[in-house]
Amino acid sequence: xxxLQLFQGVYTFFLNEPAIxxxxxxxxxxxxxxxxxxxxxxxxxxxxxxxxxxMIAVNGGLMMFEAGxxxxxxxxxxxxxxxxxxxYLQIDFLQPIYTxxxxxxxxxxxxxxxxxxxxxxxxxxxxxxxxLFLAVCAELGTxxxxxxxxxxxxxxxxxxxxxxxxxxxxxxxxYGSIMLARDLFVPITVxxxxxxxxxxxxxxxxxxxxxxxxxxxxxxxxxxxxVAPGAKFAFAVITCGFLCVLFPVAAPLFASxxxxxxxxxxxxxxxxxxxxxxLLYGATFFLGFTLGALLGVDIxxxxxxxxxxxxxxxxxxxxxxxxxxxxxxxSKISKEPFNPLIGIAAVSCVPTTAKVAxxxxxxxxxxxxxxxxxxxxxxxxxxxxxxxxxxxxxxxVGETPIFYSIFGS
Amino acid sequence: MVLNSLFFAFIAYGxxxxxxxxxxxxxxxIALVVQRGxxxxxxxxxxxxx
Numbered sequence: 001x002x003x004l005q006l007f008q009g010v011y012t013f014f015l016n017e018p019a020i021x022x023x024x025x026x027x028x029x030x031x032x033x034x035x036x037x038x039x040x041x042x043x044x045x046x047x048x049x050x051x052x053x054x055m056i057a058v059n060g061g062l063m064m065f066e067a068g069x070x071x072x073x074x075x076x077x078x079x080x081x082x083x084x085x086x087x088y089l090q091i092d093f094l095q096p097i098y099t100x101x102x103x104x105x106x107x108x109x110x111x112x113x114x115x116x117x118x119x120x121x122x123x124x125x126x127x128x129x130x131x132l133f134l135a136v137c138a139e140l141g142t143x144x145x146x147x148x149x150x151x152x153x154x155x156x157x158x159x160x161x162x163x164x165x166x167x168x169x170x171x172x173x174x175y176g177s178i179m180l181a182r183d184l185f186v187p188i189t190v191x192x193x194x195x196x197x198x199x200x201x202x203x204x205x206x207x208x209x210x211x212x213x214x215x216x217x218x219x220x221x222x223x224x225x226x227v228a229p230g231a232k233f234a235f236a237v238i239t240c241g242f243l244c245v246l247f248p249v250a251a252p253l254f255a256s257x258x259x260x261x262x263x264x265x266x267x268x269x270x271x272x273x274x275x276x277x278x279l280l281y282g283a284t285f286f287l288g289f290t291l292g293a294l295l296g297v298d299i300x301x302x303x304x305x306x307x308x309x310x311x312x313x314x315x316x317x318x319x320x321x322x323x324x325x326x327x328x329x330x331s332k333i334s335k336e337p338f339n340p341l342i343g344i345a346a347v348s349c350v351p352t353t354a355k356v357a358x359x360x361x362x363x364x365x366x367x368x369x370x371x372x373x374x375x376x377x378x379x380x381x382x383x384x385x386x387x388x389x390x391x392x393x394x395x396x397v398g399e400t401p402i403f404y405s406i407f408g409s
Numbered sequence: 410m411v412l413n414s415l416f417f418a419f420i421a422y423g424x425x426x427x428x429x430x431x432x433x434x435x436x437x438x439i440a441l442v443v444q445r446g447x448x449x450x451x452x453x454x455x456x457x458x459x
Binding site: 384 | 414417421425428430435437442447
């Protein structure tokens with residue numbers, strides 16, 4: 001046993017209760033699975049690869065501290081008072097990242113700035129009614145998961161937080177869950193990112209409910225009207241101001257997304273390079289790695305995690321179905337040929353769902369080029385999800401939560 | 410409580426729809442203003458040439 005104390009990661013397995021030791025092994029195995037799936041490009045490697053490494057390292061690297069306490073040298077998310085926090089900031093190497101970028105939602109905002117700087121809004125501006133109609137339909141999961149989660153026993157703030165998974169927007173889920181249910185933000189965000197990765201494989205099965213002949217409809221992208229660069233810049237500035245005035249609680253998200261968009265449309269090359277390169281990928285890397293390091297054994301021993309896993313599937317399936325229904329309705333009312341697969345792109349996982357729509361269209365008709373059209377609803381979905389995030393945060397947290405004001409506590 | 414949350418969810422959906430409509434209106438207004446601006450600019454150039 002003495003020799004084992006030299007290898008503390010192994011030694012602590014013997015000191016743990018069987019359930020905790022088993023949980024650690026399970027999370028290490030899950031970390032390896034994430035790494036394998038991201039290496040094979042089945043899951044999104046930008047997030048899942050650093051997350052997998054973080055999970056293996058934090059669950060393997062448990063060690064003994066003074067007074068027989070066990071811990072790691074990564075993060076202590078429970079550090080409460082200032083003295084404790086200062087101690088862990090000097091000991092745990094990811095603590096500064098967590099304290100200064102996670103607990104205030106900054107990391108989500110940084111990712112959003114980068115996303116804004118790479119987002120193409122031409123179709124949204126050329127076809128705003130089509131884009132926003134589909135985006136509204138594709139929020140079905142975000143809406144219906146709220147009462148379903150409450151029926152399954154979650155309190156309103158946690159129910160709203162997991163319902164945001166239906167918006168299929170990782171940084172938004174992270175920001176929303178930090179605001180709404182801080183205790184559950186790690187499992188909710190991980191559930192969101194894992195399922196968003198799985199969307200790429202799952203949605204092609206879901207869209208098979210659309211008749212094959214409709215999936216094969218060709219659309220002429222040359223008919224898309226040109227949008228003046230000035231109009232795109234004006235849209236970014238005016239919409240940002242409009243949404244910030246309506247929802248100050250979600251203003252950091254709106255400001256981050258639209259500042260990226262404004263920089264892109266103004267053509268400030270140095271900023272575009274910075275936001276869409278080092279900032280976006282740096283923030284995404286640390287987001288994945290820190291989330292992995294936060295996935296300690298206490299997370300999976302929480303009985304709510306199983307409920308969150310079920311609700312995540314429900315939210316994304318309902319949103320997908322809503323998007324498909326929107327696509328089918330729009331194909332009926334549209335005067336021009338319209339491929340209803342574009343509806344699935346309105347589930348705003350930019351640009352994954354747009355790529356899924358194109359992949360499914362090309363599978364039945366190689367000439368069907370719908371990707372340019374699909375980007376419009378995809379971007380509109382980011383805006384509608386941000387609006388719902390604002391409504392939910394205003395509804396369930398703060399000085400006077402609207403939900404309790406309307407219905408009482 | 411579950412029923413209340415269902416009502417709240419529908420209220421949220423309504424709010425989102427109205428705001429989405431406003432966003433679409435903003436886009437259309439901007440397009441109109443930009444189009445008029447371009448027309449005025451073109452008319453100005455024609456006058457100078459005439």
